[in-house]
Amino acid sequence: MMIDIILLGSAGLVPLADRALTAALLACSGRKILFDCGEGTQIAARRKGLDLLDVDLIALTHYHGDHTFGLPGLMLTMASIGRREPLYITGPRGLEEAVDPFLRLADWATFEIKLFDLMPEGLRLSEWFQGWPKGAKLTAFKTEHRVSSQGYLFSLDQEKDSLIESQKSQEQIQRSLRFVFSGDTMACDSLIEASRDADLVIYDATYGRNDQAQTAIDHGHMNFAQAAETAHKAGAKRLWLAHYAQTIKNPEDDLPNARAIFENTECGVDGLTRSLSFETEAFSGLSAETSGDFGNVGSLGNLSGTYTRG
Numbered sequence: 603m604m605i606d607i608i609l610l611g612s613a614g615l616v617p618l619a620d621r622a623l624t625a626a627l628l629a630c631s632g633r634k635i636l637f638d639c640g641e642g643t644q645i646a647a648r649r650k651g652l653d654l655l656d657v658d659l660i661a662l663t664h665y666h667g668d669h670t671f672g673l674p675g676l677m678l679t680m681a682s683i684g685r686r687e688p689l690y691i692t693g694p695r696g697l698e699e700a701v702d703p704f705l706r707l708a709d710w711a712t713f714e715i716k717l718f719d720l721m722p723e724g725l726r727l728s729e730w731f732q733g734w735p736k737g738a739k740l741t742a743f744k745t746e747h748r749v750s751s752q753g754y755l756f757s758l759d760q761e762k763d764s765l766i767e768s769q770k771s772q773e774q775i776q777r778s779l780r781f782v783f784s785g786d787t788m789a790c791d792s793l794i795e796a797s798r799d800a801d802l803v804i805y806d807a808t809y810g811r812n813d814q815a816q817t818a819i820d821h822g823h824m825n826f827a828q829a830a831e832t833a834h835k836a837g838a839k840r841l842w843l844a845h846y847a848q849t850i851k852n853p854e855d856d857l858p859n860a861r862a863i864f865e866n867t868e869c870g871v872d873g874l875t876r877s878l879s880f881e882t883e884a885f886s887g888l889s890a891e892t893s894g895d896f897g898n899v900g901s902l903g904n905l906s907g908t909y910t911r912g
């Protein structure tokens with residue numbers, strides 16, 4: 603079983619010709635979650651040959667325009683192909699108020715749009731959506747930006763009963779795959795906690811230079827070094843930098859500032875892709891069962907509002 607992570611964009615605030623606004627797509631067993639949706643996110647996906655029209659869930663980190671203004675356009679495209687499945691959108695406090703103008707624009711939608719809050723214990727995706735593995739879970743955690751904000755941890759646990767006897771004694775077995783999308787945030791303890799031992803983290807890295815550390819804090823962002831420090835403290839395995847200010851012409855120029863602290867840092871670029879899989883090959887396939895129990899799809903925890911349009 604695998605998780606594919608695709609960084610759709612790496613720009614902060616202003617999209618550039620070769621740099622779309624920061625967003626990421628997670629795909630697992632044919633199901634998808636989109637993290638943030640700025641202007642041009644659907645175009646960035648198309649450029650990669652990816653389809654966002656069947657995403658189950660859009661997870662917004664906060665409501666600044668560079669993370670949300672792509673919603674009406676994406677919903678229009680979904681409607682134009684006649685999507686029928688409900689679209690779920692989650693985000694931090696203030697979701698309904700923030701997204702309502704977009705939903706008003708989307709009065710032609712052919713599908714239901716359901717807004718919901720993630721419970722602290724996280725969301726077992728197979729209980730809500732068809733096709734997700736039983737061990738797949740999405741959790742939100744608080745981040746520190748200038749507005750209400752949260753980051754996301756996606757984890758995929760290995761199903762214990764899927765291991766065969768001879769494998770149970772192998773200590774190198776990795777029990778869970780972990781991916782973190784920070785959204786806009788300054789360095790903070792909750793981000794470190796959520797990123798513990800993560801296989802891949804995508805972090806806000808708005809500023810490149812070390813002498814921009816205070817500027818980053820003042821604006822609720824990180825510079826490359828602060829992102830690297832956070833990944834290092836968390837014991838993450840790999841860091842992708844993203845959300846570059848437009849003043850960063852070539853992120854690679856500042857990459858040494860991060861690598862000096864956390865070697866396994868890469869500059870995120872649009873379309874950068876990585877597949878995460880359980881280290882022991884024997885498990886993939888054996889643990890790829892998906893839940894057939896969707897009896898609870900009607901009871902969705904804390905729906906903060908259900909919108910039906912069209």
Ligand SMILES: [Zn+2]
Nearest residue numbers: 614615668786
């Ligand atoms: Zn931003």
Ligand SMILES: [Zn+2]
Nearest residue numbers: 664666747786
């Ligand atoms: Zn922001």
